[in-house]
Amino acid sequence: MKKAENEKIIMDVRNAAPERIPKPLVSYKANKKGTVLKKNLVPGSIVILLAGRYAGSRAVFLKQLDSGLLLVTGPHKVNGVPLRRVNQRYVIGTSTTIDVSKVDLSNISEEWFKHSETVLPALAETQKTLDATLLAEIKKVDSMKAYMKAKFSLKKGDRPHDMVF
Amino acid sequence: MAFKRFVQVGRLCVVNYGAEVGKLCVIVDIVDASRVIVDGPTTGFERKVMSLKALSLTKVVADVSRGIRQQKLAKALEEQKVIEKFNESTWGQKKLAAAKRASLNDFDRFKVMLLKKERSLAIKKAIKAM
Numbered sequence: 001m002k003k004a005e006n007e008k009i010i011m012d013v014r015n016a017a018p019e020r021i022p023k024p025l026v027s028y029k030a031n032k033k034g035t036v037l038k039k040n041l042v043p044g045s046i047v048i049l050l051a052g053r054y055a056g057s058r059a060v061f062l063k064q065l066d067s068g069l070l071l072v073t074g075p076h077k078v079n080g081v082p083l084r085r086v087n088q089r090y091v092i093g094t095s096t097t098i099d100v101s102k103v104d105l106s107n108i109s110e111e112w113f114k115h116s117e118t119v120l121p122a123l124a125e126t127q128k129t130l131d132a133t134l135l136a137e138i139k140k141v142d143s144m145k146a147y148m149k150a151k152f153s154l155k156k157g158d159r160p161h162d163m164v165f
Numbered sequence: 166m167a168f169k170r171f172v173q174v175g176r177l178c179v180v181n182y183g184a185e186v187g188k189l190c191v192i193v194d195i196v197d198a199s200r201v202i203v204d205g206p207t208t209g210f211e212r213k214v215m216s217l218k219a220l221s222l223t224k225v226v227a228d229v230s231r232g233i234r235q236q237k238l239a240k241a242l243e244e245q246k247v248i249e250k251f252n253e254s255t256w257g258q259k260k261l262a263a264a265k266r267a268s269l270n271d272f273d274r275f276k277v278m279l280l281k282k283e284r285s286l287a288i289k290k291a292i293k294a295m
Contacts, residue, residue, distance in 0.1 A: 046272070048271065092271075095270045095271075096270060096271065096272040142276075143276055144272075146279070147272055147275045152271070162267070164267070164269065164270050165270060
């Protein structure tokens, strides 16, 4: 078969062997499954925040948002950690949980956390009611409030790889 | 007698070296002056030859015959309450406490810290009152 100098060779897809037909490369851009929640995290789990403004604080994990980030709160009244998004990679999930079945998270949207000035009153309102519900649950367990107030730190002799959280 | 704990068939031992560190096992047969055949049916390791250097003898002896099979050994240990006897001893209590301490979760460790502070305060008060 004679080819003209600038002629491209076009593959006859109908007759070519399947392994010779070019396929598009896998796109890793879209994370189709979404962020998988760590196995031990359950709504109501107490988590230890490891980085950022509130590093060392313990917070209550409320739910996983659509973006894959975790929604946590101190509660604010207890230790100053507000309703906040946090990446689960910067968090240690402990096996302690509190009951969050009575908590209403329906009006919380991710838009609130994108620093929109107009949303602040709604956020403050939700924070207040949420705190009240969570505080009631926290008070049911002995020493839980003091535990939530306290900060986590590694002390001499602590071996994090050996510690059970 | 100068020695009280003998390497004998049925002697309960604690492994102090190697992969099975900390586990309880029973001497089932003797190979020579430095090695024994040991079996840990209750602590989950298969019968094997171990050097006596890797074992620490406890004061508990099970009444079993030489070369007893693993399942029969497990049954005998349960019937004679061998592990329970060990757990009652000071050594046994310490091992249990260490296991408990290792299994505490973050909240438990916090509660322990509060209790330690409470105890320390009570001690200081008692000393001051003297």
